[in-house]
Amino acid sequence: GNNPNNNVMSYFGVDATTGQIYSKAGAIFDYEGDTPVYFVNVTATDGCKVAGTCTAATKPLTSEPMTIRVELLPINEAPVVTAGQTRSVKEDAAVGSLIGTPILATDPDHARQADAEAVEFTLTGAHTDIFAIERFSGQLSLKGALDYETKNTYTVTVQVTDVPAAGLALSGSAEVVINIDNVNEPPVIADKSVDFNEFCTGGADCSAADVQVT
Numbered sequence: 001g002n003n004p005n006n007n008v009m010s011y012f013g014v015d016a017t018t019g020q021i022y023s024k025a026g027a028i029f030d031y032e033g034d035t036p037v038y039f040v041n042v043t044a045t046d047g048c049k050v051a052g053t054c055t056a057a058t059k060p061l062t063s064e065p066m067t068i069r070v071e072l073l074p075i076n077e078a079p080v081v082t083a084g085q086t087r088s089v090k091e092d093a094a095v096g097s098l099i100g101t102p103i104l105a106t107d108p109d110h111a112r113q114a115d116a117e118a119v120e121f122t123l124t125g126a127h128t129d130i131f132a133i134e135r136f137s138g139q140l141s142l143k144g145a146l147d148y149e150t151k152n153t154y155t156v157t158v159q160v161t162d163v164p165a166a167g168l169a170l171s172g173s174a175e176v177v178i179n180i181d182n183v184n185e186p187p188v189i190a191d192k193s194v195d196f197n198e199f200c201t202g203g204a205d206c207s208a209a210d211v212q213v214t
Contacts, residue, residue, distance in 0.1 A: 012040050012070065019044070021068060031074040038070040078170035079107035079119045079160045087140060088179040091148040096141060099131070103138035103176060105160040118163065124173065125157040131178065133158065140178070148182040 011027045014020070021040060023029070044063040046054070087100035107119050121138040123131060130144040131154070138158070159173040 008038055008040055011038065014040075014042055021070065029072055031072045036072045036074075038072075040068045040070055041065045042068055074109065076162065076164045076167055076170055077108040078172045079105055079162050080172045081105045081158050081160050081174035081176075083174050085174070086177045086179060088181055089142060089146070090181045090183055091146045092183045092185075093142050093146065095143065095145070099140040099142060099178060101139075103133065103140065103158050105138060105158075105172070107160075107162055109162065109164075119160045120163060122159050122161070123156055124159050127154050127156050130154065131156055140176075146180050148180050152180045152182070154178045154180070 011024060011029070013022055013024050015022065019042070021042070043065050046061045082104040085103060089097065089099045093099075103121060105119060105121070118136055120135050121133045122135070123133050128143075130142070130146070132141050132143045133139065134141070138160070140156075155175050155177050157173055158176050159171055161169050161171040163169060
């Protein structure tokens with residue numbers, strides 16, 4: 001191959017009768033991660049050697065080596081959302097606030113293909129009424145109101161889909177945990193009317209009910 005670290009003969013073989021080049025069992029190719037081009041040297045030998053009928057008088061003749069270029073063709077591979085991601089947001093954050101850094105995802109096709117299309121992010125499943133994600137950047141944002149005391153953690157499913165130039169689009173997804181940070185809130189005196197006895201004397205409990213503080 002054109003990569004000196006590659007043992008070409010571990011990837012390819014040649015049928016002794018037909019000359020057909022084939023990939024060997026167990027050979028693993030990766031267009032993005034390895035060299036996409038290999039060079040295989042092939043020689044041809046007289047048939048008597050193949051048949052085992054060569055004699056001293058009929059020595060087999062071998063051709064000069066011919067270099068065959070074998071080129072890998074890329075196939076579309078599914079993008080991947082990085083697993084185990086978490087984000088946090090304060091419970092008093094305004095609707096539209098950005099939540100942490102953009103979600104991380106990778107697409108194997110981008111490693112070598114300069115013309116690979118961008119991936120698109122979407123939220124699927126629960127809590128799409130509270131959270132949103134920007135289509136191309138993967139940036140989460142707040143869509144609804146939060147209350148730490150009611151719910152302090154959410155798990156959303158982020159899906160990433162590639163946009164191939166041809167063929168079917170492929171997707172990958174992973175769960176992302178969003179933690180809600182508690183914010184100290186001032187106490188509130190609930191609206192309430194209180195009746196007093198007009199004949200009440202100082203120091204006596206004259207109210208008809210206690211004032212409610214939350």
